Amino acid sequence: MKITVSEKNGKEINVWFPTWLILNRFGARITWQVLKKHEVHITSRQLRRLVRAMKKCKKTHPGWRLVEVSEHDGGRVVIDI
Template sequence: MRIKVKSDDGKKINLIFPTWFVFSDLGARIAAKVISRNAEPHEFNLSGKDLSRLMVELRKIKKKYGRFELVDVQSAEGDIVKIVL
């Protein structure tokens, strides 16, 4: 998984995570814990099991389609965010 962020002032951030870790049950549990700490209960309510099921579906999509752009957003100011599986 790659996360690319480019701001309009030229600053870039590129993060690369191993796909096996992102889609693993451990990765889902870690994500659920981080989300529950930082989000209000009414904003985001997913358990580790729910995220594990989501990861299973994302693995199927990745296997079927290969490179898959999950997020591709550009702001009016020129900031760009891309998340590619």
């Protein structure tokens, strides 16, 4: 997984880390807490299924760009799985 944060002044920060670091039980637990905060109520079984599906999608969609946010003032955040 690669997270790129570009600031409007041209500074760019790239952070790489293995996807398994996120897509594991601990990551799933954090995701579960975040989803709960956003009133998305899912069971742990469903969440495990979601994590499994994400791992599968990583293989079927190499170079998968999950999110790209561009601000009007030039800032940019990109998450590549």
